[in-house]
Amino acid sequence: MTDPSEVPTHHENPERRRANGLVIVNTGDGKGKSTAAFGMVMRAVARGWRVAVVQFIKSGKWHVGEEKVCKEQLGVDWWAIGEGFSWDSEDLSQDEAVARAAWDHARSVIGAGEHQLVVLDEVTYPVNWGWIDGADVVEAIRARPAKVNVVITGRDAPEALVDLADTVTEMRKVKHAYDTGVMAQKGIDY
Amino acid sequence: MTDPSEVPTHHENPERRRANGLVIVNTGDGKGKSTAAFGMVMRAVARGWRVAVVQFIKSGKWHVGEEKVCKEQLGVDWWAIGEGFSWDSEDLSQDEAVARAAWDHARSVIGAGEHQLVVLDEVTYPVNWGWIDGADVVEAIRARPAKVNVVITGRDAPEALVDLADTVTEMRKVKHAYDTGVMAQKGIDY
Structure with missing residues (x-):
């Protein structure tokens, strides 16, 4: 492990290849899985990309703010849970x-x-609950057009999705205000 | 640990108190520390909050997209590194x-x-390098006005900042495209 007090003087730079679209998984029990995905949305929009968000869990008040900003200010195609439901x-x-x-x-x-x-x-939740076929999710992502990047969020990412992914981050809770009895905060948590 | 295949039928809801502004730390060696902070910016903007971002590391191409969207589309007060430098x-x-x-x-x-x-x-980097006094950072955050929420990002968050924080998440790298030789991708990584 690098000593964090040491000021870096160079940056390792091995040979690199350009990738096609990446698969990125944000999992774990900590905060920031969806939040980091929305940060990626911001970055993608800055680059002029078309971005789609599909919500898999009924959100109540959760992600309402993100939905508003994504749709109204960033031009994201946002599929709210319940749309298209027959x-x-x-x-x-x-x-x-x-x-x-x-x-x-x-x-x-x-x-x-x-x-x-x-x-x-x-999306990991309905997959883990057996509501959506995980193998179908893996296959659809594997067969995607070359330039499509896919971000998956949720706890307990299924192993097949982790295997498929290029980048997997576990957001691990070190401590959380909620554990000490602090209410979820409008503007912070939702 | 909860069985992830079990569909939850209720939500634990102990008594809650409203907090003043929170201190949130995103640390660890994985992706998403700053990205989740920018997701929080989006959420805060959605709630009509005034938001300030201060960059502590020269970014080159990093966070250029976020800077553009934050300033031009979200009305964030963005302090680019190097501003105000004498x-x-x-x-x-x-x-x-x-x-x-x-x-x-x-x-x-x-x-x-x-x-x-x-x-x-x-901010953790210049603190760890001894360029900024960590005790001064802790004191300024502790003494902040009640409604100010502070988000801190960077690897190796100093213990005093972790102690001060309400919510600490470690973004842990499970795997990263970079390790397999994939270049940083415009629109994804910056």
């Missing part, structure tokens, strides 16, 4: 059908290749 | 003097209390 799906619980509708949409967005960045926000 | 400071190395100028600015922004969110981007 009420004919009486054989499934509503939550499950909603998650499947989100995935149907996400798969077509990934396959269309018109967005350079596609965020599958909190 | 060329009279001949007794210090330029990088060190630049970092100190950034901290002088950050301290006054925190103390003024006009911004509900202040991001000290990559």
Whole structure:
């Protein structure tokens, strides 16, 4: 491990190759999984990319602020959970059908290749609950057009998604205000 | 540990108190420390907060996109590294003097209390290098006006900052495209 008090005097720079679109997974029990994905959205927008966000979990107040800024100020194509949901799906619980509708949409967005960045926000949960077929998610991402970058967020990222990913970060909780009884804060947490 | 395949049927909801401004630290060797901070900026802007970002490391191409979107589309007060630097400071190395100028600015922004969110981007590095007095950083944050939230990013967050913080997340690298020889990608990494 490098001594953090040592001022770096050079930067290692091995030979590099340009990649096609990357797969990035933000997982773990800590804060910042979705938040970092939205930071990536900001960066992608700055570069003139088309960006799509698909929400997989009913958010309530969560991500409402991000939705507003992404749609109104950054021109992001935002698929709110519940969009495209068919009420004919009486054989499934509503939550499950909603998650499947989100995935149907996400798969077509990934396959269309018109967005350079596609965020599958909190997709790990419905995959882990068996509502969406994880193998189908892996296959759709693997078969994506070359320039499409995919960001996956959520706890307990399935191993097949971790294997597929180029970059995986575990956001690990060291401590959290919530544990000491602090309410979720508007503007900070949602 | 909770079984990730188990669909939650309730949400634990102990008694909660409203906090004053929080101190949030994003540290670790993984991706997403600054990126999550910029996601928080987006959320804060959505809530109508005034936001300030102070950069502590010369960025080159890094964070140029975020700077553009934050300033031009989100109305963030962005202090680029090198601003306010006095060329009279001949007794210090330029990088060190630049970092100190950034901290002088950050301290006054925190103390003024006009911004509900202040991001000290990559401040851990000049603190660890001894360019900025860590005790001074801790004191300025501890003495801040009640509504000011402070986000600190960078590897190897000093213990005194971790102790002071309400929420600390370690972004842990599980794997990174760079390790397999993939170049940093415009739109993804910067």
